[in-house]
Amino acid sequence: MSETAQAGRFRRLAESGRRRIQLTVGDGRIEAMEGDSLLTALLLAGQHLRQSEFGDGPRAGFCLMGACQDCWVSLCDGRRVRACTTPAEDGMVLEAIP
Amino acid sequence: MSIAPARIAVVGAGPAGIRAVETLLAHGVRPVWIDEAPRTGGQIYRRPPENFRRDAHALYGFESGKAQRLHRSADAAASRADYHPSTLVWDIAEGALHTVGPAGSRAIPFEAAILATGATDRIIPLPGWTLPGVYTLGGAQTALKAQGVAIGRRCLFFGTGPLLYLTAYQYAKAGAGVAAVLDTGPASAKRRALPELLTNGSMFAKGLYYLAWLRSRGIRIESGIDPLAIRGGAQVAGFSFRDSRGRGAEIDADAIAFGYHLRSETQLADLAGCRFAFEAVERQWLPERDEAGRAIGTPGIYLAGDGAGITGADAAEATGERAALALLADRGMSVSATRCADLERKLAQARRFRNGLATAFPFPAYLARKMNDETILCRCEAVTAGTLRASIGGIAASELNRAKAFARVGMGRCQGRVCGNAAAEVLASALNCDIGSVGRLRSQPPVKPLPVGLL
Numbered sequence: 001m002s003e004t005a006q007a008g009r010f011r012r013l014a015e016s017g018r019r020r021i022q023l024t025v026g027d028g029r030i031e032a033m034e035g036d037s038l039l040t041a042l043l044l045a046g047q048h049l050r051q052s053e054f055g056d057g058p059r060a061g062f063c064l065m066g067a068c069q070d071c072w073v074s075l076c077d078g079r080r081v082r083a084c085t086t087p088a089e090d091g092m093v094l095e096a097i098p
Numbered sequence: 099m100s101i102a103p104a105r106i107a108v109v110g111a112g113p114a115g116i117r118a119v120e121t122l123l124a125h126g127v128r129p130v131w132i133d134e135a136p137r138t139g140g141q142i143y144r145r146p147p148e149n150f151r152r153d154a155h156a157l158y159g160f161e162s163g164k165a166q167r168l169h170r171s172a173d174a175a176a177s178r179a180d181y182h183p184s185t186l187v188w189d190i191a192e193g194a195l196h197t198v199g200p201a202g203s204r205a206i207p208f209e210a211a212i213l214a215t216g217a218t219d220r221i222i223p224l225p226g227w228t229l230p231g232v233y234t235l236g237g238a239q240t241a242l243k244a245q246g247v248a249i250g251r252r253c254l255f256f257g258t259g260p261l262l263y264l265t266a267y268q269y270a271k272a273g274a275g276v277a278a279v280l281d282t283g284p285a286s287a288k289r290r291a292l293p294e295l296l297t298n299g300s301m302f303a304k305g306l307y308y309l310a311w312l313r314s315r316g317i318r319i320e321s322g323i324d325p326l327a328i329r330g331g332a333q334v335a336g337f338s339f340r341d342s343r344g345r346g347a348e349i350d351a352d353a354i355a356f357g358y359h360l361r362s363e364t365q366l367a368d369l370a371g372c373r374f375a376f377e378a379v380e381r382q383w384l385p386e387r388d389e390a391g392r393a394i395g396t397p398g399i400y401l402a403g404d405g406a407g408i409t410g411a412d413a414a415e416a417t418g419e420r421a422a423l424a425l426l427a428d429r430g431m432s433v434s435a436t437r438c439a440d441l442e443r444k445l446a447q448a449r450r451f452r453n454g455l456a457t458a459f460p461f462p463a464y465l466a467r468k469m470n471d472e473t474i475l476c477r478c479e480a481v482t483a484g485t486l487r488a489s490i491g492g493i494a495a496s497e498l499n500r501a502k503a504f505a506r507v508g509m510g511r512c513q514g515r516v517c518g519n520a521a522a523e524v525l526a527s528a529l530n531c532d533i534g535s536v537g538r539l540r541s542q543p544p545v546k547p548l549p550v551g552l553l
Contacts, residue, residue, distance in 0.1 A: 064237030
């Protein structure tokens with residue numbers, strides 16, 4: 001497990017033998033594993049996913065099963081995706097997390 | 099892929115949907131089968147991505163045999179049905195399921211449909227619940243099961259219901275740090291529920307095992323607590339509560355999972371035109387159905403699984419099969435009356451056990467009623483409980499949909515899935531009326547946000 005993976009909110013407990021992949025988030029790069037959701041990848045590396053549009057602070061998802069819609073993030077190709085139900089893919093490019 | 103004209107549809111591929119499809123196939127009917135997830139299994143028997151390696155025992159514990167049998171049935175059924183994974187049914191209108199999936203958007207006409215839409219955690223907001231690091235119990239469980247990750251390093255679990263202890267046990271067993279397990283239900287309630295809980299001895303024994311296991315690891319477990327707030331600045335730092343004797347207490351944690359039982363996902367039944375009734379044990383409006391799962395007043399719609407009232411995974415399998423048999427019988431096919439009676443007996447027993455769980459882990463509606471005005475109620479749009487209460491004055495928002503129009507509670511992206519039940523409690527309390535008389539949020543298509551440009 002990389003150091004960066006352990007710096008985030010989530011903690012990887014199992015399934016750490018999968019193929020490594022890399023994603024770009026803003027100016028930085030994060031490492032993840034094939035099969036990680038985008039939410040898993042981002043929260044193993046960081047602390048949150050987005051800022052609430054209503055000024056009440058950062059958010060990091062809530063239901064983790066596609067119901068609450070709290071984990072939408074932006075890709076640089078213009079797509080907005082729900083991070084908990086979107087698989088992380090090698091070479092994915094995300095907008096910086098504010 | 100050859101697609102015969104599909105007239106029978108099943109929505110959902112959890113335990114209820116799987117057994118429904120299997121039963122239809124066994125009677126020579128090939129349904130179109132739509133599920134939002136990429137793999138069959140639903141939430142409780144959710145399967146990790148293909149390249150994960152943990153075995154069934156690590157993933158499902160005592161339920162591993164059941165999970166493997168169900169997954170085998172699901173795989174066989176998926177290969178024979180007109181199965182569409184990763185596909186959302188976003189509306190039911192004019193006799194068609196309106197779907198969006200990998201192949202784009204598509205309307206699928208149907209003559210009869212079994213809706214097995216499942217459930218999500220039931221939440222009561224409290225100060226700090228929108229902080230990064232706070233998740234539902236089901237969400238925390240999904241993170242571990244489907245992704246092999248824990249939501250933090252020092253995880254605290256609170257709320258009530260069987261999922262509270264199960265999730266904490268699964269976390270501790272997988273090597274995650276568990277700070278405490280705090281139940282709002284008092285110990286006396288569990289003693290009172292004993293006779294009904296013993297109607298399912300093996301389920302009850304599993305619960306006792308989880309509890310004993312957690313205790314043996316020295317994990318702090320308390321009953322009868324009163325949640326006060328989740329503490330933190332930019333993220334979770336801890337939890338404050340009153341213990342069963344009313345003394346204030348704080349426990350540090352960097353992650354918190356909470357929930358108070360489950361709530362049925364009923365949006366599609368609503369859009370399909372089903373009649374709803376308020377059910378006191380569930381404290382929720384549910385589509386009206388007969389013992390077999392037929393929607394009363396909406397011919398051609400059948401309801402199965404936790405989406406039509408929470409009775410758990412075993413009962414979900416039985417309701418899926420029962421609903422499929424009802425559908426087949428209604429279309430003039432011959433089905434086994436003995437099997438139908440057996441399934442109904444099983445379901446009656448599951449309801450008795452469910453009543454026991456409701457007694458053992460009472461839903462703390464008072465927490466919603468005493469919610470501070472400043473507490474964020476709707477997390478989609480950061481609407482506070484105070485804003486909802488203020489909508490009552492002068493404009494007579496005595497019903498949930500009117501309150502929604504004025505206060506925007508339930509108007510956000512989640513359509514009130516997360517806050518709707520609590521909002522109804524807040525409104526009922528402020529109006530000093532019964533929870534059943536404030537109504538329910540009407541569902542609107544699309545039931546979940548769609549990618550722009552797909553319609």
